[in-house]
Amino acid sequence: MRDIRLLTEMFIPGALVGPFTAANPGLGGVCTFVGEVRSDGDVEALELTHYEPLTLPGMHGLATQAFARFDLMGLLMVHRVGLMRPGEPIVCVSAAARHRRDCIDAVDFCMDHLKSAAWFWKRERRAGAWHWIEPRKDDHRDLARW
Amino acid sequence: MRDIRLLTEMFIPGALVGPFTAANPGLGGVCTFVGEVRSDGDVEALELTHYEPLTLPGMHGLATQAFARFDLMGLLMVHRVGLMRPGEPIVCVSAAARHRRDCIDAVDFCMDHLKSAAWFWKRERRAGAWHWIEPRKDDHRDLARW
């Protein structure tokens, strides 16, 4: 069961994860990561741009890799694009598996690759001015783990 | 924000994780693992016994280790005891942090230690007869990672 979405509007992770869990009967574990816009001091808003001909195929490709690598029953991968405020969810990845290790590792794997390899560009508005966010060194280090 | 509970009745993980997330404003990420009673062929029920003078202090000690080891804002650790049916949640661990790596690793760490180091004994009923579950070799291997 694979559910990959790009959303342009605010979403409630629990409203996706509950039905996702129910859609994978017989599972042993579900691991979920939700990333939110951090309220970092003076950040007023975050905007995520994407290049549509690459973004969704990229997310499906990543899901295919995760299914090949881990023993999964289901994978939910939801990403916001557009304008977001601090406290709003940006990304939700949830993996259902018979065993704990597969679902935790699959979420970890998808997040590392979404952060650094998916086609999103992020900028923050602080004091009324927009600033692009560069990839962090940590993200490359995280990717090298796999 | 630390929320450690032993529950004797069925619980809905989403009903705990939503308020937990809201109780940690400013977070960057929340990672949640939910373990359920797997419907393994002929398993009719699962019973979890614990030794009360050790169980809850053990879970609090594990939470203290997780807070010392990872940069966490909050940790939710909920474990069922008593009789459970396939499909019911047994355990829910949720960690909130400013950064993704801390919350994913904290959940992984807590689950590895809960499985092998916490004071729970598990037995399954199959075809009307109860069978004790021994710790798996995998659990010891998982613990050796930390």
Add this chain to the structure above:
Amino acid sequence: MGVRVVLLGKLADLAGGGELQLTGPLDWAGLVAGLPEALAQAADDPRNKVAVNGALLADKASLQASEGDEIALLPPVSGG
């Protein structure tokens, strides 16, 4: 008053119940001598832990329990 002996996991099955009453004071040898035979054999498994009044013992041989104490015999856990 006696010494309460609490049996966890499969040790409870061997004892025919989760609890026994013995007469104190008890050291490890005295405890084992007071247990039903099947349980006495299983109790010596080095993977089993012993707690007195909720405090784990580093070494079973150091057991010293008096009247009113609670001893717990804890086989390897299988949680989560």
Add this chain to the structure above:
Amino acid sequence: MGVRVVLLGKLADLAGGGELQLTGPLDWAGLVAGLPEALAQAADDPRNKVAVNGALLADKASLQASEGDEIALLPPVSGG
């Protein structure tokens, strides 16, 4: 009809907008020559990727775009 050039991330700022129209056919040198100066300088950054009609190129130098094609200039991503 022209060649549509889509600019992502900070490259859009340098171009003063997310899109340009150039006249095809275009190879990499022809594309760079047709870009505003600030963007032309940034475009050569080896971390930037190029896609034609949604397909990434392994090597920018292999770019061949005709009238009606869409070229995307993609700076390093910062998602999640």
